[in-house]
Amino acid sequence: MRMDALKFVGKRLLLMIPILIGISILTFAISNTIPGDPARLILGPKATPEGLEALREDMGLNDPLYVQYGRYMGGIFQGDLGQSTYSQKPVSADLIRYSPATFELTLFAMVITVLIGIPLGIISASKKDKIADQITRIFALIGVAMPAFWLGLLLLLLFYLKLGVFPGSGRLDSGMSPPTYITGMYTVDALLTGNWPVFKAAVMHLVLPGITLAAITIGMITRMTRSSMLEVLKSDYIRTAHAKGAPENRVLYGHALRNGVMPVITLLGMAFGHALGGSVLVESVFSWPGLGRYAVNAITYLDFPAVMGVTLLIAILFILVNLIVDTLYFFIDPRLKHN
Amino acid sequence: MVRRILRSPLSVVGIVLVLIILLTALFAPLIATHSPTEVDLLSKLEAPSAEHYFGTDEVGRDIFSRIVYGTRISLRIGLLVVLISFPIGTILGAVAGYIGGRVDQVIMRITDVFLSFPGIILAMSIAAALGPSIENVMLALAATWWPWYTRIVRSSVLSIKNSEFIEASRALGANPFRILFKEVIPNAIAPATIQASLDLGFVILSAAGLSFIGLGAQPPSPEWGAMLSNSREILRDAWWAATFPGVAILLTVLGFNLLGDGLNDLLDPKQR
Amino acid sequence: MALLEVTNLKQHFTSKKGVLAEKTIIKAVDGVSITIEEGQTLGVVGESGCGKSSLGRSILGLVQPTEGSIKFKGEEVTEMSSKQMKELRKDMQVVFQDPYASLNPRNTIRQILEAPLIIHKIGNKKERKERIESLVAKIGIRKEQLNNYPHEFSGGQRQRIGIARALTLNPKLIIADEPVSALDVSVQSQVLNLMVDLQQEMNLSYMFISHDLSVVQHISDKVAVMYLGRVVEIANVDELYSRPLHPYTQALLSAVPIADPLQKRNRIVLQGDLPSPANPPSGCPFHTRCPMAVKECASIVPNLEEKSPEHFAACIRV
Numbered sequence: 028m029r030m031d032a033l034k035f036v037g038k039r040l041l042l043m044i045p046i047l048i049g050i051s052i053l054t055f056a057i058s059n060t061i062p063g064d065p066a067r068l069i070l071g072p073k074a075t076p077e078g079l080e081a082l083r084e085d086m087g088l089n090d091p092l093y094v095q096y097g098r099y100m101g102g103i104f105q106g107d108l109g110q111s112t113y114s115q116k117p118v119s120a121d122l123i124r125y126s127p128a129t130f131e132l133t134l135f136a137m138v139i140t141v142l143i144g145i146p147l148g149i150i151s152a153s154k155k156d157k158i159a160d161q162i163t164r165i166f167a168l169i170g171v172a173m174p175a176f177w178l179g180l181l182l183l184l185l186f187y188l189k190l191g192v193f194p195g196s197g198r199l200d201s202g203m204s205p206p207t208y209i210t211g212m213y214t215v216d217a218l219l220t221g222n223w224p225v226f227k228a229a230v231m232h233l234v235l236p237g238i239t240l241a242a243i244t245i246g247m248i249t250r251m252t253r254s255s256m257l258e259v260l261k262s263d264y265i266r267t268a269h270a271k272g273a274p275e276n277r278v279l280y281g282h283a284l285r286n287g288v289m290p291v292i293t294l295l296g297m298a299f300g301h302a303l304g305g306s307v308l309v310e311s312v313f314s315w316p317g318l319g320r321y322a323v324n325a326i327t328y329l330d331f332p333a334v335m336g337v338t339l340l341i342a343i344l345f346i347l348v349n350l351i352v353d354t355l356y357f358f359i360d361p362r363l364k365h366n
Numbered sequence: 367m368v369r370r371i372l373r374s375p376l377s378v379v380g381i382v383l384v385l386i387i388l389l390t391a392l393f394a395p396l397i398a399t400h401s402p403t404e405v406d407l408l409s410k411l412e413a414p415s416a417e418h419y420f421g422t423d424e425v426g427r428d429i430f431s432r433i434v435y436g437t438r439i440s441l442r443i444g445l446l447v448v449l450i451s452f453p454i455g456t457i458l459g460a461v462a463g464y465i466g467g468r469v470d471q472v473i474m475r476i477t478d479v480f481l482s483f484p485g486i487i488l489a490m491s492i493a494a495a496l497g498p499s500i501e502n503v504m505l506a507l508a509a510t511w512w513p514w515y516t517r518i519v520r521s522s523v524l525s526i527k528n529s530e531f532i533e534a535s536r537a538l539g540a541n542p543f544r545i546l547f548k549e550v551i552p553n554a555i556a557p558a559t560i561q562a563s564l565d566l567g568f569v570i571l572s573a574a575g576l577s578f579i580g581l582g583a584q585p586p587s588p589e590w591g592a593m594l595s596n597s598r599e600i601l602r603d604a605w606w607a608a609t610f611p612g613v614a615i616l617l618t619v620l621g622f623n624l625l626g627d628g629l630n631d632l633l634d635p636k637q638r
Numbered sequence: 639m640a641l642l643e644v645t646n647l648k649q650h651f652t653s654k655k656g657v658l659a660e661k662t663i664i665k666a667v668d669g670v671s672i673t674i675e676e677g678q679t680l681g682v683v684g685e686s687g688c689g690k691s692s693l694g695r696s697i698l699g700l701v702q703p704t705e706g707s708i709k710f711k712g713e714e715v716t717e718m719s720s721k722q723m724k725e726l727r728k729d730m731q732v733v734f735q736d737p738y739a740s741l742n743p744r745n746t747i748r749q750i751l752e753a754p755l756i757i758h759k760i761g762n763k764k765e766r767k768e769r770i771e772s773l774v775a776k777i778g779i780r781k782e783q784l785n786n787y788p789h790e791f792s793g794g795q796r797q798r799i800g801i802a803r804a805l806t807l808n809p810k811l812i813i814a815d816e817p818v819s820a821l822d823v824s825v826q827s828q829v830l831n832l833m834v835d836l837q838q839e840m841n842l843s844y845m846f847i848s849h850d851l852s853v854v855q856h857i858s859d860k861v862a863v864m865y866l867g868r869v870v871e872i873a874n875v876d877e878l879y880s881r882p883l884h885p886y887t888q889a890l891l892s893a894v895p896i897a898d899p900l901q902k903r904n905r906i907v908l909q910g911d912l913p914s915p916a917n918p919p920s921g922c923p924f925h926t927r928c929p930m931a932v933k934e935c936a937s938i939v940p941n942l943e944e945k946s947p948e949h950f951a952a953c954i955r956v
Contacts, residue, residue, distance in 0.1 A: 049479030053488075060495045168376075172619035174571055176578050177594055177612030180601065188602055304484030308575050312598075323579045326494045338491040342483045530740035534803065537698050538754045539727035548753070552744045
């Protein structure tokens, strides 16, 4: 079995290589569509033709595209994603600095999604067409159709501005210093160092953006769980269990749950991707100092290397998460092992 | 067929919402009570009232009228993006599925690359590269949307490509071009069409998001996402400015989603 | 000169499951030689999976043959350019088994029948219209029905439309792949009679592929029996049905229901399943199921030999 798992993961890793190359080509191509001459952008309108030409030569802009791409790839492999024109620091350093905040927020949102979305889907399926189901379905429909950044604004309006129960921006109360750096995720680090006031503040700051981000994925996961459960409940072996006179709850929780919820796990990777994408918008609503806010700032200041760095990092993260989810699923679903 | 749609109450809600949206866009000048862009500093930040149904913003523009005109912008974005990405995705998917082999491999690997980005991130970086404007947001969204149609169309082409009517056409001497456009695509396009109707909503949602972070429509355009972005400055004083544009987006997306779901059930009654 | 002359035709498919799996070669057609004369019908019978449909598709050029020669009116088909091939299409047409799958559901009958004429740029709009209308008159469909869609017709009507489509280009040869097996028995004879009438009227040749021996008997001049990609027996229809030589043919014929219950018959029941064409038996492919098999059958591949005048069989025991 261990060999099987190794082979499975190995194969997936191999399949990732062409995708990663494709991603790098695509990001390189996007960087190259920037209208206008980067040399002119840097030197400004007063540049002399000789100055422009010298800078172009210096920046390698006169090299053929494939040489430029080779240089770009070589840079990526050395962790060199260029210099952020806004922060004046290497993009890779900025990404390392801002990533933990985004991980913390996204993971928190995923936990909320799983804790709410899956149970809602199960309830909805088991009470098909009853009131609970109808309400859940409408709730899920709205969740899917709602702009998350708008929900963020409404939550901010209600719980921060009107009621004042939750903080509205940042990761900690003002004046509070972050916990000792271990993972960079404040809640985790505060927990590990036993720093309770910081832990409490960090959790309070997570609540509103976390719920907002989770709203994007809860609707999706609820719908998927519901339809997957319904499929299982219709299947022959469930009807057999009913026919044998097994009590309703045992049928539902014993037989149906395992088989109904399992396919949803494969969707968690996709949900994570949605959440990562959504973080760009949500972080900007709550001034959450993560990758999303960094990217939006970079856009405002026309800081290209930074935008492309975030894009590349998020794409790679998305692929890795899907790999992890597939591997998890491989261990859970016995059928795949023989394939 | 019509009767079957009408039997599902949610589909009816979808149809009604979509109709309202279409009519609003069509008759915006008749429905709007004020100019969408006219500044009236004397009546700034007014709460909803009989004069200003949804209140006014920080320079006294009527939010109701802005939302009404915004319908046109959003619909135009949704339609154009789908109209660009749908044919591209459909043709690539049909070619990949019908021809197979190397061509299929290449097209599908490219598709995989595009789908390995969370959609909004890819659109964001393309739009950022092209420069902030609504046209560029449309281009960026179209560039990220086509792979979905490629996948859907490819799989339905695979399911029909060995049909006898396609073999018959080959036996008649039809060239691959004719077979693709007259025989394969018309019979493989239905699932993608349903996806397109769902996507009209999701495209509008994404475009609003991109405008929200400053990439799409620029002020003073009454685009809903841009209006929400603007409302952040006056959140404390004008809850209405942050509320109503979002409701408009929600209802629009919901309308197209319900319509798409209804169509989907029509095509495949087993799905429910 | 025969209209169609097929010599030693082979049609092999390679199938590969998964990236690392080994290739398997399926010999769907493995060295078939047949001829069809002008105005004549060759019946091709065999169980499903014997390669009779692959033979038809290979002759039609829907798949590229692996080996062998196909001559149509003396010209080598396998070496034709795509332009010559397109010309050939006018002379060689096909009718498929499933009348529900062989007509594009999104096109009207008029569009379906007009397509061949448009593809080959025949006639102007008015001429095409006249041609289509005279054609449907022949198959018993009213011209008012031309604007209907396939699903509005019965199976028998659809199959007649399929035949009409094959006839639009005035072909010499029609390859009919199980054209009636999807139809009700009552409708089968209607369609068969129509095919016979059209043959006489238009001097058509048919290659009539079927698993049903009684249907083949009704329409054929000559019959070829196929087993695992090879022709095991071929003869004139009366000869073959009254004096079958190959044990496989005998087994097939013994299973055909007959009208006269008093007639004495010995039903020969074949043992075992049809072997996989991916892994055919050694020697005579039929020896694993043959009631007459002897030891040599497992090693000697029998050739198709003329056992009596114009009657060929591939069996070392006869």
